[in-house]
Amino acid sequence: MRATTIHAPGDIRFEEVPDPRIEAPTDAIVKVVAGCICGSDLWPYRGHNDIDAGSTIGHECVGVVEEVGADVKDVRVGDFVVVPFCHSDNTCVHCRAGVQSACTGLGFTTSGQGEYARVTQADGSLVATDGMPHEKLIPSLLALTDVMATGWHAAVAAGVRPGGTAVVVGDGAVGLCGVLAASQMGAGRVIAMSRHESRQEIARAFGASDVVAERGEEGEAIIAELTQGVGADAVLECVGTDGAMKTAFAVARPGSTVGFVGVPHGVELPVRRMFQKNVGLAGGMAPVRRYLPDLLERVLSGAIDPGRVFDLTLPMAEAAEGYRAMDERRATKVLLQP
Amino acid sequence: MRATTIHAPGDIRFEEVPDPRIEAPTDAIVKVVAGCICGSDLWPYRGHNDIDAGSTIGHECVGVVEEVGADVKDVRVGDFVVVPFCHSDNTCVHCRAGVQSACTGLGFTTSGQGEYARVTQADGSLVATDGMPHEKLIPSLLALTDVMATGWHAAVAAGVRPGGTAVVVGDGAVGLCGVLAASQMGAGRVIAMSRHESRQEIARAFGASDVVAERGEEGEAIIAELTQGVGADAVLECVGTDGAMKTAFAVARPGSTVGFVGVPHGVELPVRRMFQKNVGLAGGMAPVRRYLPDLLERVLSGAIDPGRVFDLTLPMAEAAEGYRAMDERRATKVLLQP
Numbered sequence: 067m068r069a070t071t072i073h074a075p076g077d078i079r080f081e082e083v084p085d086p087r088i089e090a091p092t093d094a095i096v097k098v099v100a101g102c103i104c105g106s107d108l109w110p111y112r113g114h115n116d117i118d119a120g121s122t123i124g125h126e127c128v129g130v131v132e133e134v135g136a137d138v139k140d141v142r143v144g145d146f147v148v149v150p151f152c153h154s155d156n157t158c159v160h161c162r163a164g165v166q167s168a169c170t171g172l173g174f175t176t177s178g179q180g181e182y183a184r185v186t187q188a189d190g191s192l193v194a195t196d197g198m199p200h201e202k203l204i205p206s207l208l209a210l211t212d213v214m215a216t217g218w219h220a221a222v223a224a225g226v227r228p229g230g231t232a233v234v235v236g237d238g239a240v241g242l243c244g245v246l247a248a249s250q251m252g253a254g255r256v257i258a259m260s261r262h263e264s265r266q267e268i269a270r271a272f273g274a275s276d277v278v279a280e281r282g283e284e285g286e287a288i289i290a291e292l293t294q295g296v297g298a299d300a301v302l303e304c305v306g307t308d309g310a311m312k313t314a315f316a317v318a319r320p321g322s323t324v325g326f327v328g329v330p331h332g333v334e335l336p337v338r339r340m341f342q343k344n345v346g347l348a349g350g351m352a353p354v355r356r357y358l359p360d361l362l363e364r365v366l367s368g369a370i371d372p373g374r375v376f377d378l379t380l381p382m383a384e385a386a387e388g389y390r391a392m393d394e395r396r397a398t399k400v401l402l403q404p
Numbered sequence: 405m406r407a408t409t410i411h412a413p414g415d416i417r418f419e420e421v422p423d424p425r426i427e428a429p430t431d432a433i434v435k436v437v438a439g440c441i442c443g444s445d446l447w448p449y450r451g452h453n454d455i456d457a458g459s460t461i462g463h464e465c466v467g468v469v470e471e472v473g474a475d476v477k478d479v480r481v482g483d484f485v486v487v488p489f490c491h492s493d494n495t496c497v498h499c500r501a502g503v504q505s506a507c508t509g510l511g512f513t514t515s516g517q518g519e520y521a522r523v524t525q526a527d528g529s530l531v532a533t534d535g536m537p538h539e540k541l542i543p544s545l546l547a548l549t550d551v552m553a554t555g556w557h558a559a560v561a562a563g564v565r566p567g568g569t570a571v572v573v574g575d576g577a578v579g580l581c582g583v584l585a586a587s588q589m590g591a592g593r594v595i596a597m598s599r600h601e602s603r604q605e606i607a608r609a610f611g612a613s614d615v616v617a618e619r620g621e622e623g624e625a626i627i628a629e630l631t632q633g634v635g636a637d638a639v640l641e642c643v644g645t646d647g648a649m650k651t652a653f654a655v656a657r658p659g660s661t662v663g664f665v666g667v668p669h670g671v672e673l674p675v676r677r678m679f680q681k682n683v684g685l686a687g688g689m690a691p692v693r694r695y696l697p698d699l700l701e702r703v704l705s706g707a708i709d710p711g712r713v714f715d716l717t718l719p720m721a722e723a724a725e726g727y728r729a730m731d732e733r734r735a736t737k738v739l740l741q742p
Contacts, residue, residue: 159634160634160657160658160659163657163658163659164659165658165659165682167658167682168658168659168680168681168682223684296497296498319498319501320498320501320503320505320506321498321501321502321503321506323684323686326679329679330675330676330679333675334672334675335673335675335685337668337671337672337673338668340685340688341664341667341668341687341688341689342506342688342689343506343688344503344505344506344686344687344688344689344691345688346561346661346684346685346686346687347678347684347685347686348661348682348684348685348686349679349682349684350678350679350680350681350682350683351679351680351682353682
């Protein structure tokens with residue numbers, strides 16, 4: 067098949083690779099209908115993560131089941147499925163506790179920007195729709211495989227409550243989905259930190275009541291003012307850098323929790339401040355499968371349209387341009403079609 | 405008055421200092437009936453914290469109200485009172501949210517190992533008993549001013565639930581009180597990490613079902629075995645060192661929370677592990693006043709006897725020996741009488 071590969075920082079190709087195949091009886095092969103580029107794909111692209119030269123890249127996709135292993139019972143060939151970026155059996159001790167991202171048989175989508183993807187633990191991972199969804203729903207369904215579930219996880223981890231004030235640090239696709247999640251959970255005020263006009267617009271459409279364009283201490287001071295010096299009831303950290311984390315803790319009120327979902331890079335947690343202010347930290351890699359049935363229902367009912375985060379659609383063959391566009395912030399999130 | 409002072413690392417004296425006096429109309433002066441030495445007093449004693457040479461030391465005491473400021477309404481001269489180590493008005497936005505340790509008018513007891521102590525925000529801070537308590541209750545009432553409330557806070561922050569497994573890292577007075585708290589909250593299994601026989605005995609009396617004497621990776625491996633490889637449902641970190649924190653995160657199951665109450669010294673939080681395993685951190689300086697009415701009731705009813713953590717009683721004039729005894733681990737916690 068043809069798939070997107072990474073050879074070195076900045077070196078993205080779309081080329082022939084071996085077809086993925088059933089390796090365990092619990093596997094399924096999905097023919098990709100749509101894949102996309104994640105903000106976290108930019109870490110290796112920018113040289114911040116190690117690269118296995120020539121390996122496929124991409125952990126988000128939706129598609130149609132092409133083949134299943136002998137032990138797969140619930141998913142059938144021909145089903146349209148949402149593929150969580152992390153695969154889980156949904157029956158182990160950690161899955162039963164709602165932490166599917168720590169499944170004892172954890173797997174990951176590794177060729178979501180290719181023509182086919184192998185899904186391990188297919189029965190536990192995949193969620194099928196009733197028949198083929200309308201084409202216009204594809205972007206929102208694709209968003210459920212990672213960014214929407216991840217933003218939702220940030221809001222859950224931060225303890226967003228009806229009527230409370232939530233601050234979202236980060237205006238990437240996950241941050242924007244965090245705004246949508248906090249809004250869906252009934253936060254009385256959702257403050258989005260965003261410098262980019264196009265993203266501010268999506269944030270407002272997703273329910274942000276306030277947008278703060280300033281960063282660092284300047285932005286923190288504005289949020290202090292907006293919250294009468296108290297701080298936010300819940301903070302969603304959706305970036306993963308030290309600066310974002312510092313801002314998250316600076317704007318969190320005593321006794322609150324920072325929900326973090328950005329893969330941490332160079333983060334040093336302010337443990338003394340956490341201690342003095344009783345500000346906790348919760349979150350991590352999102353247990354996508356836990357939220358998927360609920361989020362799917364919200365998409366199908368039209369309650370949420372997280373697909374709005376996609377502002378560029380390209381053929382997979384032009385994946386390299388998609389990476390450039392995201393790297394240069396010309397695009398928030400890029401959808402790739404095979 | 406005479407009070408315990410610190411002049412340099414290892415240099416503890418009991419000497420004449422100026423009497424504390426009413427400085428604000430919300431202040432009260434308490435004649436100390438019993439004070440004690442806290443594990444955190446050992447930080448400056450050992451030279452790990454800055455010292456203001458000649459300053460009084462000691463933040464835990466119970467006693468009788470000697471004098472009150474003009475605005476004090478609820479506390480009366482002659483009342484026997486439990487003095488939370490941190491003073492709070494109990495009415496500000498943070499107090500109302502249950503984070504009295506972040507009160508906008510936060511104060512601290514500073515001469516709890518002396519004959520008199522000034523208490524700011526007296527109405528919001530002090531909790532009086534009905535009449536003079538029996539002498540045998542004094543140690544347990546004294547424990548409520550810090551260590552018992554702090555251990556309780558660790559258990560609350562860690563989210564101890566009925567039937568769950570709790571691990572307590574640290575067998576100082578706070579750790580032992582954490583065992584008692586987890587047990588009171590109905591944890592099905594309380595695993596105390598303790599190397600010292602006398603402390604193991606108290607831990608068992610406080611409800612520990614298991615005692616693990618091993619530390620570091622060895623101790624972590626034993627707890628992994630005790631929890632069938634799953635990890636603990638809740639972990640109480642009651643030390644404040646990097647090693648204790650590492651162990652706490654190593655034994656916490658995915659999706660659980662480490663409740664931390666040890667003042668952090670040299671702690672580097674394992675943010676990548678926290679992310680990958682979805683293990684959160686919550687806690688900090690205990691909002692003693694929040695828990696005090698409930699804990700006082702438990703002491704008076706005989707449900708808890710946290711005073712058992714005191715294993716050495718000395719006259720205040722021998723405070724220096726008390727510090728030595730705790731520094732050399734000859735005593736778990738030292739009660740000082742004026």
